[in-house]
Amino acid sequence: GRIINLADYRPTDFVLERVDLTFELDPTETKCTSRMLFHRREGAATDAPLVLDGDELNMTGLLYDGMPMEAERFTEEDDVLTIRELPETGSFEITVETVINPEANTQLMGLYRTNGIYCTQCEAEGFRRITYFYDRPDVLCVYTVNIIADKESCPLLLSNGNFLGGAGYGEGKHFAAWFDPHPKPSYLFALVAGDLGVVEDSFTTMSGREVALKIYVEHGKEPRASYAMDALKRSMKWDEEVFGREYDLDIFMIVAVSDFNMGAMENKGLNVFNDKYVLADPDTATDADYANIEAIIAHEYFHNWTGNRITCRDWFQLCLKEGLTVYRDHEFSADQRSRAVKRIAEVRHLKSEQFPEDAGPLAHPVRPTKYREINNFYTTTVYEKGSEVTRMIATILGAELFKKGMDLYFERHDGDAATIEDFVKCFEDASGRDLSQFSLWYHQAGTPLVTVSSAYDQAKGVFTLSFEQMVPPTPGQSAKEPMHIPLRFGLLLADGTEAEPQAIEGAEVTGDVLHLTQRQQTVTFSGIPTRPVVTLNRGFSAPINLHFEQSPADLAHIARHDSDFFARWQALSDIALPNLVAAARNARNAAEIAVDPLLVDTLVAIAGDETLEPAFRAQILALPSEADVAREHGGNNDPDAIRTGREAVMAVAAHKGAELFAALFDRNHTKGGFTPDAASAGKRALRNAALGYLAIAEGRPDRAAKAFETADNMTDMSAALTVLAHRFPDAPETAAALEAFRARFADNALVIDKWFSIQSTIPGHGALERVRTLMESPLFNRSNPNRVRALVGTFAFANPTGFNRADGAGYRFLAEQILEIDPKNPQLAARILTSMRSWRALEDVRSDHALNALRTIAAGEKLSSDVSDIVERMLK
Ligand code: HT7
Ligand code: ZN
Numbered sequence: 001g002r003i004i005n006l007a008d009y010r011p012t013d014f015v016l017e018r019v020d021l022t023f024e025l026d027p028t029e030t031k032c033t034s035r036m037l038f039h040r041r042e043g044a045a046t047d048a049p050l051v052l053d054g055d056e057l058n059m060t061g062l063l064y065d066g067m068p069m070e071a072e073r074f075t076e077e078d079d080v081l082t083i084r085e086l087p088e089t090g091s092f093e094i095t096v097e098t099v100i101n102p103e104a105n106t107q108l109m110g111l112y113r114t115n116g117i118y119c120t121q122c123e124a125e126g127f128r129r130i131t132y133f134y135d136r137p138d139v140l141c142v143y144t145v146n147i148i149a150d151k152e153s154c155p156l157l158l159s160n161g162n163f164l165g166g167a168g169y170g171e172g173k174h175f176a177a178w179f180d181p182h183p184k185p186s187y188l189f190a191l192v193a194g195d196l197g198v199v200e201d202s203f204t205t206m207s208g209r210e211v212a213l214k215i216y217v218e219h220g221k222e223p224r225a226s227y228a229m230d231a232l233k234r235s236m237k238w239d240e241e242v243f244g245r246e247y248d249l250d251i252f253m254i255v256a257v258s259d260f261n262m263g264a265m266e267n268k269g270l271n272v273f274n275d276k277y278v279l280a281d282p283d284t285a286t287d288a289d290y291a292n293i294e295a296i297i298a299h300e301y302f303h304n305w306t307g308n309r310i311t312c313r314d315w316f317q318l319c320l321k322e323g324l325t326v327y328r329d330h331e332f333s334a335d336q337r338s339r340a341v342k343r344i345a346e347v348r349h350l351k352s353e354q355f356p357e358d359a360g361p362l363a364h365p366v367r368p369t370k371y372r373e374i375n376n377f378y379t380t381t382v383y384e385k386g387s388e389v390t391r392m393i394a395t396i397l398g399a400e401l402f403k404k405g406m407d408l409y410f411e412r413h414d415g416d417a418a419t420i421e422d423f424v425k426c427f428e429d430a431s432g433r434d435l436s437q438f439s440l441w442y443h444q445a446g447t448p449l450v451t452v453s454s455a456y457d458q459a460k461g462v463f464t465l466s467f468e469q470m471v472p473p474t475p476g477q478s479a480k481e482p483m484h485i486p487l488r489f490g491l492l493l494a495d496g497t498e499a500e501p502q503a504i505e506g507a508e509v510t511g512d513v514l515h516l517t518q519r520q521q522t523v524t525f526s527g528i529p530t531r532p533v534v535t536l537n538r539g540f541s542a543p544i545n546l547h548f549e550q551s552p553a554d555l556a557h558i559a560r561h562d563s564d565f566f567a568r569w570q571a572l573s574d575i576a577l578p579n580l581v582a583a584a585r586n587a588r589n590a591a592e593i594a595v596d597p598l599l600v601d602t603l604v605a606i607a608g609d610e611t612l613e614p615a616f617r618a619q620i621l622a623l624p625s626e627a628d629v630a631r632e633h634g635g636n637n638d639p640d641a642i643r644t645g646r647e648a649v650m651a652v653a654a655h656k657g658a659e660l661f662a663a664l665f666d667r668n669h670t671k672g673g674f675t676p677d678a679a680s681a682g683k684r685a686l687r688n689a690a691l692g693y694l695a696i697a698e699g700r701p702d703r704a705a706k707a708f709e710t711a712d713n714m715t716d717m718s719a720a721l722t723v724l725a726h727r728f729p730d731a732p733e734t735a736a737a738l739e740a741f742r743a744r745f746a747d748n749a750l751v752i753d754k755w756f757s758i759q760s761t762i763p764g765h766g767a768l769e770r771v772r773t774l775m776e777s778p779l780f781n782r783s784n785p786n787r788v789r790a791l792v793g794t795f796a797f798a799n800p801t802g803f804n805r806a807d808g809a810g811y812r813f814l815a816e817q818i819l820e821i822d823p824k825n826p827q828l829a830a831r832i833l834t835s836m837r838s839w840r841a842l843e844d845v846r847s848d849h850a851l852n853a854l855r856t857i858a859a860g861e862k863l864s865s866d867v868s869d870i871v872e873r874m875l876k
Pocket of ligand 1: 121123124260261262263264265266299300303322378
């Protein structure tokens with residue numbers, strides 16, 4: 001594929017006024033008729049042709065104002081339909097007829113069939129697989145959709161907007177018509193047809209309109225959709241209360257399907273979901289599943305304003321809708337649950353997913369300037385870093401001006417296809433603040449590194465912080481400008497109070513936010529009575545790496561006393577990481593591993609502090625992961641040594657805290673009637689974290705085996721099974737539990753995905769053979785994305801020692817899988833391949849093997865543009 005450049009953007013030559021689509025559904029020969037009304041755009045060249053996008057289309061008819069188009073007026077070449085000799089003024093109608101084979105569509109883009117259900121996925125460029133069209137987000141128009149299908153197999157015929165009516169249609173068939181009054185781009189089009197069960201409810205908006213809510217799931221699964229319905233209603237209410245945004249159609253529908261490339265899709269009025277993010281009950285879903293469902297239902301619903309009402313001018317602006325909508329769903333979850341614990345989880349995710357992306361060959365700006373394959377830009381940088389950038393605008397402006405800026409954005413751009421510049425301008429206009437330097441966050445890739453040193457002059461009562469910021473080079477960007485970095489901070493005093501400086505010089509400070517703007521900056525705080533312990537980047541106010549040589553004692557003080565719970569968690573990680581890195585080095589050199597007793601003492605003290613939320617204590621107990629240690633190690637990584645070192649540190653903590661862990665395990669049992677609320681989930685998280693340590697301290701599977709047998713919910717059951725499998729892979733108790741789990745849930749694919757994932761992440765070199773064996777299981781299905789992600793994806797992304805075997809077998813396996821998946825589902829293949837994005841940070845033996853595997857992939861015949869784009873960037 002060729003490279004698309006932001007700088008080449010220009011509007012279309014023709015304006016699309018409306019489109020009428022008719023689908024005659026058939027599993028292998030669906031007929032689509034698209035009637036489009038166009039007129040030439042003012043100012044466009046009078047001889048400019050109409051150029052429409054297609055992708056592997058079979059066009060069976062082309063009409064101009066209802067009459068067959070003369071052959072010499074059009075060409076159909078390289079997936080592009082070009083029509084010439086069109087009128088200079090006035091409207092004209094183009095009709096395109098295509099025949100589609102939904103059954104053969106394994107890419108899951110465009111119109112496809114999953115379990116007998118017809119469904120569509122059009123973002124980003126799937127609509128062009130249905131018909132020739134202006135398949136780009138800046139072309140908005142109103143759609144009428146007619147669906148004709150077999151009555152018996154497709155009693156349900158759905159599309160966007162409002163239902164106009166339906167009737168019988170010849171023998172055994174019926175039709176339905178839908179009209180969506182809101183102009184939309186083609187990527188928000190959706191059609192669903194089939195035989196599904198429904199859960200119905202309603203919501204009364206703040207202006208008193210009643211909206212019908214419907215969630216469609218496979219027959220028999222209706223009871224498992226009630227949590228999703230509850231989350232939807234809470235999302236609708238929250239968006240009214242917090243952002244002042246009301247829903248705008250009479251009906252809102254969600255359909256759950258089992259074959260889906262991503263989490264969900266925000267099609268106007270008709271969201272389509274991966275069933276993993278809809279279906280839940282206590283026996284089959286974990287607390288994490290409930291939290292994900294809540295977040296994704298909210299995310300897709302929030303897109304109605306941030307994405308649908310205001311869409312993107314082009315795909316370079318993807319973060320305009322995605323970064324902002326992730327920010328909104330994060331705020332929603334923070335309001336529904338514990339804000340501090342939610343923030344810790346977000347930052348954990350950001351650091352483990354986005355930071356490696358930003359530090360490797362796939363790094364790109366939040367608002368990129370070029371791409372080869374847009375599907376590869378639905379990244380954690382666009383989503384999660386994009387959200388952090390929005391959060392920083394809120395931090396810099398403060399809540400009130402941020403709200404004013406958002407209101408201005410909704411008012412000024414409703415109905416538009418907007419850009420990041422439009423968005424930022426709203427905040428500048430609302431606040432009077434210049435955000436030009438801040439905008440570098442959209443344009444410069446790489447995680448800024450801020451190095452800090454401090455000094456205290458007792459005699460003068462002056463505390464000094466010296467900052468130096470550096471943005472590392474990334475592909476295509478070698479030199480970087482200094483950024484505007486908002487750091488929330490506090491100066492803690494020994495008596496537990498916070499210093500209030502008489503004056504601060506060297507940086508702008510607004511409230512508790514210190515604004516770094518220069519490459520080097522020295523900030524002095526005067527009137528500080530005793531040496532303070534500075535706490536920096538509270539709440540992770542800026543997505544940066546911070547290097548600050550604080551003493552373990554100062555960090556322990558923050559971990560125990562900071563008013564910001566995120567900062568407490570961060571401080572404990574900052575004590576742990578150097579210990580874990582040193583342990584890894586020593587393990588690699590076969591030297592003795594020592595652990596700072598302060599780390600273990602602080603960990604145990606916080607875990608045992610009954611004044612703190614259980615969920616927070618569970619986060620503290622989850623020490624930095626092996627991947628976190630690898631990142632901190634920063635190169636020449638040996639995953640085996642990292643694990644050996646981390647295990648040694650865990651063992652010290654496990655023995656030291658054994659008594660406490662036993663008490664936590666007993667005391668936090670949520671007996672009787674599972675509820676998915678945050679407080680109960682927190683207790684389960686703490687109990688299961690304790691179980692993990694107890695397994696190490698006791699060295700026997702008995703406790704986990706009993707916990708597995710007596711578990712009355714999926715959270716506890718899968719946690720116990722994980723402890724058994726990961727700690728005692730060869731124990732008979734483990735074999736028995738795995739078999740009991742398989743037998744009980746064999747008919748529930750989403751639960752079997754947990755069974756696959758737990759086994760594919762068993763640490764050590766045997767994992768690969770286990771994964772190969774599991775792929776032979778009749779429960780595995782290599783054409784279902786959830787199954788492939790649960791087994792192959794989880795192995796590659798989340799089993800550092802198993803995947804990164806020193807003999808390279810893990811990488812060769814992945815290469816084999818990528819080449820096999822790619823012809824069927826390129827998006828899925830490309831995404832799993834990104835698991836190798838940090839290959840250059842591995843020690844030599846492994847990185848050589850990784851390089852060979854990547855070369856094998858690159859040499860593959862007929863690679864998709866998705867996979868070739870990723871593999872080529874990784875090899876650059
Ligand atoms: N806007 C959606 C992103 C999306 C997608 C979803 C399903 C399959 C393919 C897809 N390509 C892009 C999901 C979201 O961010 O809400
Ligand atoms: Zn989204």
